[in-house]
Amino acid sequence: MDRTVHRTGTAPHATAAGPGAAAGPDALARRFEEHRPQLRAVAYRMLGSLAEADDAVQEAWLRLSRSDGDGVANLRGWLTTVVGRICLDMLRSRASRREQPMAPHLPEPIVGAGDTVDPEHEALLADSVGLALLVVLGTLAPAERLAFVLHDMFAVPFDEIAPLVGRSPAAARQLASRARRRVRGGAPAPDADLARQREVVAAFLGAARDGDIGALVAVLDPDVVARADGGSRGPESLIRGAERVARRAAAFAHPSRATLPALVNGAAGVVVAVGGVPVAVMAFTVVEERIVAIETLADPARLAALDLTVLGG
Structure with a gap:
């Protein structure tokens, strides 16, 4: 996927009339931008890489611009699950290519100075998303990671997660439960001070x-x-x-x-x-x-x- 296109800033304008164009491409792009911070946060937790997270968000924009965006009642939820599916595919592609090295591969850190988080990164780091947590998430099976991230971190219902992982809602719940036990055992919450x-x-x-x-x-x-x-x-x-x-x-x-x-x-x-x-x-x-x-x-x-x-x- 091309990483040079619109990784930050505004979504690109739609270039052709069609589904989702009723409100105009500018309006659709503005609606998408409202949700970009959460979408990047979902993708960063799934992929552990800002560059890949931005690729996933860009792909979500492309899918939205080709769909009937005006017909989506809950655009935030729709986009969140779309990004989740894209990230799941990317994780599975990694596994099929055996990209994971034998030694620990640390996620991409977000580094700043002082005692406050850069506003651009606030959503990315909400819920104490430290490197230790991302390392543990990286040890989960892709479907477990998706179920845990979407449900436990972004409150997506299991009946919406189930189709993404090809399981029943009950099975998706079990995936998240297994992941939750791993996370609690391997990534304790840091001191707040x-x-x-x-x-x-x-x-x-x-x-x-x-x-x-x-x-x-x-x-x-x-x-x-x-x-x-x-x-x-x-x-x-x-x-x-x-x-x-x-x-x-x-x-x-x-x-x-x-x-x-x-x-x-x-x-x-x-x-x-x-x-x-x-x-x-x-x-x-x-x-x-x-x-x-x-x-x-x-x-x-x-x-x-x-x-x-x-x-x-």
Whole structure:
């Protein structure tokens, strides 16, 4: 699918008369734009990629412009399920091409500065959509992910989800239930106090710089999970346990590496830079003042695609 077309901004104008043209292409485009933030949010949760999410939203616009938009009683609901179906097809296509690497493949982070989320990203990050949650969603079967995202995050009824996954409403409910158990077990809700999150992360970074294993273990949950995506199949891309994570953090720390505070998917994080060049983005999940998950994106190609200029320095 062409990713150069209308990934942001307004929907393109319809170019031919036909279904949906009664109110005029401009009116239809305006109605679509009203729902774009939610559609991007659905697609981001499904795909874990802003670029692919925008592709899915663009495809939804194309389908709307070819349909009788005036005959849709609930345009928001119609578009949400259309985007869900498109994302489901994209996930299944990924699986058929075996694109998922052996090492953890982290979703695309949304990085910002300060303590507030950029207005453009507010809908994307509602409901504490941290990287840890997106990682867990990525382990679900496509149909489970769709059922959970549409129902639990966007309140789409199961009788509307069922046709998308080719199941009965009861079976769709079971898909969401299985997904919900996985999410609860693998992606606990982070502490709400961002300032306290930052204090815990600062303590972790300080202990890592000092090589203080004991202090590192003290701020880590005993069952902490650290995932790293460096764009290659590193032997220690997934590490579990406070002692192992602490030793890896101490080994990774170096005076040449500056850590710039950042907001990563709405939670405390840092951008690691060497000589002013970003070499990693780290996201932390802090629960009850201990770090339960660390996600590190260090893939140079993917980092280059992120806009990290918001951090300055």
